[in-house]
Structures are given as C-alpha cells and as structure tokens.
Amino acid sequence: MNPVSIFPVPGLPEIVNGASLATLILDGVQRLGLALEPGDVVVVTQKVVSKAEGRVRSLEGVVASPRAIEIGNRIGFDARHVEVILSESVRIVREAPRVLITETRHGFICANAGVDRSNTGGREFVVLLPERPDESARRLRESLRERSGVAPGLIISDSFGRPWREGQVNVAIGAAGVLALRDYRGQRDPDGYELQGTELGVVDELASAGELVMGKLDRVPVALVRGVSVAGDDTVGRLLRDPATDLFR
C-alpha cells in the first residue's frame, strides 16, 4: 500500500493584494521537483488567500464604535481591532481577557472572528477571513487547472480552538473538488454489523494533516497532499451543523 505524502510547498514570497496564488503555488511545487497530479489535494492557509484577495485593513482607518470601545476596555484589546471583529461577526459567544469568541458571518465559531493581527507586514494591519472561503477555494482550484491542466482538491485552512481540549487544530474553512465528509453509514463491518452514525470529516483531517508540514514561523503556507482518495464536490458550508441538531453544542 502506498503512503499518503504531505509535502511542504516552499519558497512563497510575502503575498500582496492581487498576487496570483496559483502561479506561486505551481512555482513552489516545481521547486519540489514535482508537478500536480490528478487526485492531489492542495491545502492553503487562510492568511495568504486573504492577503491575495485584499482582505487586509489598516487599523488607522478604523473608527471604533462606543460598543467596541466598551468591549475593548473590558477585555484589554485595541478597540479598533474589536470593531473589525464585530463587523465580521453575527454574535459574541464569549468574552475573556484579550479574546472574543464569536460566530462569524460564515457560521464559524472561533477566536476574534479569525481577524488576526500577526504576520501582516506591519503591526497596524489586520487580516480578515476571506469573504466566501468556499468560493475562494473554487476560484483558486480553477486557476490551478487553467495553468497546469490539473484540478487538485483545494482546501483553505485556519487554526481554530475548540471546546474541551487545549490547542488549536487546523480545520477547513473553504473547499472545492474534495469530499467534506466520508460517509460509512449503511455500510457493514467485517462482522456484518451496520456502522452507525459514522461520517468522517475528512476535509478537516486533511487540513490538520497539512498543518504538520506548515509551521507558523517558517513561512510554508501551502501543503501538497498526495495519495488520498477524496475526490468530490463538497464545500465547507455543507459541514456546518444546524444548531437545532447539534448535540454537542
């Protein structure tokens, strides 16, 4: 049986608004001595997608509302940063010192609505999540197909905290050309017993696997995963639970 291989795609420059991520990714894959193959999955961190899409805001241009100032004072956070977080959120889930857990417009529940102040080419800037990450994934996949002739699975990932366990893990926030869920329901195990309720969030497992070669500091924002069979046509939107049926909420 062949292994699954996860390659760090090296050498991407600092990404600016309008950058062609597809070209930069293909250059990086070439530097690995490889070319995209059918069945490959490319995992890209949210931050470079956001930067290429111009989802960067200067805090100098942000006017904090009274509500943002009040929250900022309470949690010890720059009120302008709070303002941007609120603009990306539909509700606040929890406040704590120096962090807001919110539900984003996309339906993600995460720290600071994914609005990040690090790694942005200067301290006075913040990077927002892509406006429609599934659509970003679809477009980037299409650009890769146009330039290489191969349409890989495409996953945009970010590191989110979670309940009950310390540590963030990489999850998918956007996807195209992959299965989001692998469904074992109705199948039978070797003893003939029907597998109950077994759907695996394979798109998140791929995002986590990609993180193993990325690292936060050494600027590897792209991973190439080879050897998995996850072709499909899902989005991450499909993965978000209906709160009414969410037993874990």
Add this chain to the structure above:
Amino acid sequence: MNPVSIFPVPGLPEIVNGASLATLILDGVQRLGLALEPGDVVVVTQKVVSKAEGRVRSLEGVVASPRAIEIGNRIGFDARHVEVILSESVRIVREAPRVLITETRHGFICANAGVDRSNTGGREFVVLLPERPDESARRLRESLRERSGVAPGLIISDSFGRPWREGQVNVAIGAAGVLALRDYRGQRDPDGYELQGTELGVVDELASAGELVMGKLDRVPVALVRGVSVAGDDTVGRLLRDPATDLFR
C-alpha cells in the same frame, strides 16, 4: 524539504484479549518493507488496544438498572448498552434518539462514552475505551522499544464528534513519547509581531492524519507517520481543558 509520509500498516489479524500488539505492529511494519526509525509516530485505533486489553463486555452478562432501562426506552437504545455507557461516564451531556453524549471517566466528551457495538466479533458484545489510555500508550511504546530497539511516538486514536461541525474526526485519547501541544507563544513572526495564543494540538492533528490511511472497513487499525518532529513527553490528559477556563464550552 522531505515530506511527511503516512503508511497504512497492513495485515493485522482480528485482535483478541492478550494479543501482543507490539509484535503484530512490528510484523505489519516489516510487511511494508520498513523498520521503525527514531522519530516515527505510530497511531493505533482505540478498538484494537481495547480488545488486546480485554475491554470487551458481553451484553448477555449485563443487567440494566431501572435508570438505564428508562433512558434506553426514551432514546430507542438497548438498555444493557446504556448500562455499560453509564458505567463509563461521570455525567450525561445530552440525550437524543439512539445516542447519548456523555463525559467519560477520563474526561472525554463523546458519543456513548466511546462504547461501541460494531466490529466486535459478534453483535452481542461491546468494546469500551481503555481504562487509562495514556498508560496504554506508554506500555505499548515500551513493548515496541523492547522488541525493536526503537521507541516511536505512540498515539491511541478514536473518532469523536464535535460541536458546530458535521463529521467525526480522529483525535488522540492516549499518547506517549510525543508532544501534545506545539507552543508558539512568545515567538515572533517574520515581522517581529509576537504570536498570540498559538498552541497547536499537534497530537490530534497526527491522529487525524493517521485516519487518512485507515478507513473504517478495510481493517487497517495502525498508521506509521514518518518525517514529523514531535518528540516529547506529553500525555493526552494534559490536553483536557479545565472547564473553568474553557471559553468554547
């Protein structure tokens, strides 16, 4: 840069009480044409560890309490199965048709306390989680070291559901000889900006990566991960959040 490789370890037989998992894993690695190397991480599904430890119960020998019968009637579940779930739990988090979300004695929050009825050599048996999974991981790692001269990182994994997102993902329920968390706090990004609150649950990312080669039906309960730098001395117990500081709960 070398890729991370994830090998499915093939050919393990049905595991019975007292089986030497270490021997069977090393046989499987040999069938791959490989030998364990320092730095390797072995991911083993909970079910084979539990079976080797005799954590299997015949439902015929279980007498359901009035409480288990009442819950079983309410959710449409075998009352004896409910009895075993309750015996493994410290509290019920949620009831729903055909599932109980509970907190286990270990501190995990998962469906049916991890007590599974599938894949057990017969329908009238259930498989419980290991009693002390971190200790199981430590022992299995030690057995591998005795037999091969190499002590790999060792992760015992199970598939858990989670809030907000459909699909289970593989997480670590026991670990030895690995980092559970990779800590970026206090480090600075290329722009000199200090990374805030960034601890990655690398042991769970490894468990998820391992699942990519396992599958539920084709009896590959072991994955070998090569090429990651995660040597450490953590346990999964360390990863469980203090409820008082759990902003996501």
